[in-house]
Amino acid sequence: MWNEPFGTRLRARLDKYGPLCVGIDPSPELLGAWGLDDSPAGLERFARTVVAAVGDVAAVVKPQSAFFERWGSRGIAVLERVIADLREAGTMVLLDVKRGDTGSAMAAYAEAYLDQGSPLAVDAVTLSPHLGFGSLEVAITKAVANDAGVFVPAGVFVPAGGSTRARDPEADRLRAANAGEVLAGAEAANAGHAPLGPVGVVIGTTPPPPDLPPDLSPNLPLDRLGGAILAPGLGAQGASPADLARLFAGVRQAVVPSVSGAVLADPDRVRDLTLRYRDECADHLSP
Ligand SMILES: O=C(O)c1cc(=O)[nH]c(=O)n1[C@@H]1O[C@H](COP(=O)(O)O)[C@@H](O)[C@H]1O
Numbered sequence: 673m674w675n676e677p678f679g680t681r682l683r684a685r686l687d688k689y690g691p692l693c694v695g696i697d698p699s700p701e702l703l704g705a706w707g708l709d710d711s712p713a714g715l716e717r718f719a720r721t722v723v724a725a726v727g728d729v730a731a732v733v734k735p736q737s738a739f740f741e742r743w744g745s746r747g748i749a750v751l752e753r754v755i756a757d758l759r760e761a762g763t764m765v766l767l768d769v770k771r772g773d774t775g776s777a778m779a780a781y782a783e784a785y786l787d788q789g790s791p792l793a794v795d796a797v798t799l800s801p802h803l804g805f806g807s808l809e810v811a812i813t814k815a816v817a818n819d820a821g822v823f824v825p826a827g828v829f830v831p832a833g834g835s836t837r838a839r840d841p842e843a844d845r846l847r848a849a850n851a852g853e854v855l856a857g858a859e860a861a862n863a864g865h866a867p868l869g870p871v872g873v874v875i876g877t878t879p880p881p882p883d884l885p886p887d888l889s890p891n892l893p894l895d896r897l898g899g900a901i902l903a904p905g906l907g908a909q910g911a912s913p914a915d916l917a918r919l920f921a922g923v924r925q926a927v928v929p930s931v932s933g934a935v936l937a938d939p940d941r942v943r944d945l946t947l948r949y950r951d952e953c954a955d956h957l958s959p
Pocket residue numbers: 695697736768798825828874875876877904905906907908909930931932933934
């Protein structure tokens with residue numbers, strides 16, 4: 673179905689539309705704010721309104737599978753429809769499912785989301801590395817064979833809650849070890865692929881408490897990653913495009929900021945706010 677590798681297609685879209693991923697997170701709270709029922713019909717109305725508003729202006733759209741899975745087969749049917757709509761709009765679809773398992777189970781997840789013959793096939797999925805980065809290899813192989821990609825959380829370097837939350841040195845050490853394994857695995861999988869490889873990482877970017885360095889690049893070998901960096905935290909969690917430019921100073925071109933809540937609060941403003949975030953991100957993240 674696609675005839676170019678994921679990283680080539682992603683680079684082209686980021687260059688053409690600007691660096692932004694819009695999340696579709698139809699939480700019960702947002703459905704209520706839109707005056708919609710918390711039901712499959714409300715879910716469908718919400719998600720398809722977002723697709724109509726941003727499908728032709730956002731480089732990437734990220735439906736959060738959890739909010740569809742809440743409704744069992746009816747929710748998954750809505751998700752299939754939304755994926756089809758996004759494809760028709762031409763945007764890239766990153767399905768946020770955070771799957772991670774071993775052996776044949778991981779292979780089956782890969783088939784579900786990355787095999788282009790599957791009803792839930794998307795451009796990329798998020799995977800969870802909690803069973804070790806090696807457990808994801810089967811999915812990465814499937815992604816490459818299908819011109820698709822994967823995104824793997826590399827830890828939230830900046831703890832949720834920012835400076836108000838007490839730091840836990842042991843938790844920080846474990847996070848750093850996990851991030852090191854993910855970054856090394858991603859770097860190896862991306863070797864030989866240009867301009868971006870099939871394996872991106874996710875780094876949450878709640879604004880830094882004062883004790884963290886202003887620029888993450890010296891602490892993380894992100895310049896060797898060779899893949900995209902999905903950076904949620906924009907807007908609702910407090911990060912601004914300027915924060916992202918500072919945190920990722922050495923690797924700005926690879927950053928794909930992700931915004932959900934901050935553009936989804938009002939159905940009449942989704943497009944407008946998306947354009948505003950997109951243009952601000954483009955201004956701050958251009959090389
Ligand atoms: O993997 C993610 O997308 C993710 C990683 C992370 O560190 N923090 C984070 O909030 N997210 C996702 O970003 C979305 C929330 O976006 P906001 O409403 O913009 O804060 C949810 O779908 C989260 O699962």
